[in-house]
Amino acid sequence: MGMENVIELRGVSKALKAFTIDNMNLQIKQGYVTGFIGANGAGKSTTMKLIMNLLQPDKGKVSVFGLDYANHEKTIKDRIGFVYDSNIFYESLNLKDISRIVAPAYKHWDDKQFKFYVKQFELPLNKAIKKFSKGMQMKASIAIALSHDAELIIMDEPTAGLDPTSRRELLDIFQEVMVDGKRTILFSTHITSDLERIADYIVLIDEGQILFDKPVYELQEQYAIVKGSTELLDADTEAYFIKIERSPNGFQALTKDVAKVKEVFGEHAVIEEASLEEIMFYMKGADHPYD
Amino acid sequence: MINLIRRDLIIQKFQLYVFIPCILFFIFFGSHLSAFFIFVFAGFFIPINAYSYDEKAETNILLNSLPYTRTQIIASRYIGAIFYMTVSIGIAVLLFYVFNRPFTWADIAIGVGITLTMFAFAFPLFYLLKPGHIGTAVTIGFILLVILMGPVITFFEEYLTPAVNFLSSVSTSLLYLSSVGVITVLYAASWLISQVIYQRKAF
Amino acid sequence: MQIIISNSSKEPIYEQILKQIQTAILSGELAEGDALPSIRQLAKDLKISVITTKRAYEELEKAGFIYSIVGKGSFIAEQNLDVIREKKLKVIEEQLSAVISNSKEIGLPYEELQELLKLLYEE
Numbered sequence: 001m002g003m004e005n006v007i008e009l010r011g012v013s014k015a016l017k018a019f020t021i022d023n024m025n026l027q028i029k030q031g032y033v034t035g036f037i038g039a040n041g042a043g044k045s046t047t048m049k050l051i052m053n054l055l056q057p058d059k060g061k062v063s064v065f066g067l068d069y070a071n072h073e074k075t076i077k078d079r080i081g082f083v084y085d086s087n088i089f090y091e092s093l094n095l096k097d098i099s100r101i102v103a104p105a106y107k108h109w110d111d112k113q114f115k116f117y118v119k120q121f122e123l124p125l126n127k128a129i130k131k132f133s134k135g136m137q138m139k140a141s142i143a144i145a146l147s148h149d150a151e152l153i154i155m156d157e158p159t160a161g162l163d164p165t166s167r168r169e170l171l172d173i174f175q176e177v178m179v180d181g182k183r184t185i186l187f188s189t190h191i192t193s194d195l196e197r198i199a200d201y202i203v204l205i206d207e208g209q210i211l212f213d214k215p216v217y218e219l220q221e222q223y224a225i226v227k228g229s230t231e232l233l234d235a236d237t238e239a240y241f242i243k244i245e246r247s248p249n250g251f252q253a254l255t256k257d258v259a260k261v262k263e264v265f266g267e268h269a270v271i272e273e274a275s276l277e278e279i280m281f282y283m284k285g286a287d288h289p290y291d
Numbered sequence: 292m293i294n295l296i297r298r299d300l301i302i303q304k305f306q307l308y309v310f311i312p313c314i315l316f317f318i319f320f321g322s323h324l325s326a327f328f329i330f331v332f333a334g335f336f337i338p339i340n341a342y343s344y345d346e347k348a349e350t351n352i353l354l355n356s357l358p359y360t361r362t363q364i365i366a367s368r369y370i371g372a373i374f375y376m377t378v379s380i381g382i383a384v385l386l387f388y389v390f391n392r393p394f395t396w397a398d399i400a401i402g403v404g405i406t407l408t409m410f411a412f413a414f415p416l417f418y419l420l421k422p423g424h425i426g427t428a429v430t431i432g433f434i435l436l437v438i439l440m441g442p443v444i445t446f447f448e449e450y451l452t453p454a455v456n457f458l459s460s461v462s463t464s465l466l467y468l469s470s471v472g473v474i475t476v477l478y479a480a481s482w483l484i485s486q487v488i489y490q491r492k493a494f
Numbered sequence: 495m496q497i498i499i500s501n502s503s504k505e506p507i508y509e510q511i512l513k514q515i516q517t518a519i520l521s522g523e524l525a526e527g528d529a530l531p532s533i534r535q536l537a538k539d540l541k542i543s544v545i546t547t548k549r550a551y552e553e554l555e556k557a558g559f560i561y562s563i564v565g566k567g568s569f570i571a572e573q574n575l576d577v578i579r580e581k582k583l584k585v586i587e588e589q590l591s592a593v594i595s596n597s598k599e600i601g602l603p604y605e606e607l608q609e610l611l612k613l614l615y616e617e
Contacts, residue, residue: 032545049494054493075358087349088350089353092302093301104297105358106358107358178534178537200546217506217549221506
């Protein structure tokens, strides 16, 4: 089968205690960085867990590299590098021992590569993980994820807990890793500025629903923040906006049809490029998020 | 699979240093204890301790994100338990021998039998329990064991010996054979149940 | 050649790349057959997403400025500079016509317009 989609969720439903995913469809494209955004509790981690087969769907299909987990769990996971938002390594062990546990699990573990990242991230090999700072734990996790020639790198909030310098350093490494075009990154975060730099596709999730899955340039071209006098608003013009905030001084709204808004409002409204953060904010509890 | 079993050694480096002194302590100061009880302790120590690491949700997330299947994770637990029990009891036997403490083959057999039976009951129970409760369960279990040890040993002496005598009057080999059979079935059933529980677990 | 991206510019990033490569071709800095950096390498160097550079290259290819060979990369295509110049001149003519009609609307005399043009040109 064509390898254009590395991850495919088809009609996936999962009911958890406080939260449900209902009939989710999602495709993650090969060779690109996909940013997965949404508020805390929107379902990012649950979706990631479904992709990693830590959770099994009640209904629907999850396939990775075109393979299903029922028959190909080992093959799939051998090709995935993972980073979770909290430490999953034995706290009392040092990084050297952890690599001794993890390395033999992979067919293509590259110890040189691992040592390279350990050095680059300035991680101590002989210090217990529990004495690592949050940022160091994250870097340790990333070093392991990048040291077995994984084709798919799944990261849940990898930049959380990192200082701005480390975040930039990491983004550089992710871009470096993407140069040969063999790899795919799925990257959840609420620090949207990280994605504005490296993401090719953005998936927005809210309350267990995928609100959109688009290439970044489409977002930049179609979405905009519009500001103007409330006199501009009526039943017809309101339909151009996803969500409108009104104040005595005018309105601010998000549109996904900049061309139309420009045509109708012309010079009467201020139209600005919408940041991911603004899109995320306005899409949450939108008046009409879906067409 | 071997990697999964080997992992238990890496994570328990420190506990391994404690293991031999513990057995020695029992040999020197536990003269009132039956040899089989020390064998049970020896056989139980490493596998259950390894298990207490695996109860953490984080560890399960790690293991299940690595290229292992859930079937393999459970299998490594059951096979590893037999392996570590054998090595541990072997070491205990060696120490008995070196320090001249008397024991019989029956002590070893009973020790192995009880240990395996305990694993058979403990593992599925642990997989059923919520993470974070296994440490408590083991501690409570151990305290109960210590408190009940006196009465239990009395029980064994009073009832088991006549029972054994009765059974051995039938045939010693038949007794051993049937025990082996019962324990094997118990262990296999436990393995199967754990696997079913683990297969459906969410992390 | 070097490409400088402004994140605060109103112009989309892919258009900035597109224009700078076009300019380099028109000025002769890039000649026929010259290799461009790979899409992914350029994305990494400019610290922008792959899809953005990909879009810029696709537009350049559509307009005939470059061609790509799978597995080898992208190269500057043979340019018919006269044709390109012709096209650009036509665009300039259209834009100037708009300027003139706007000037007439507010009664701006030719001399003042010329002055303004001179001022801007020399800026």
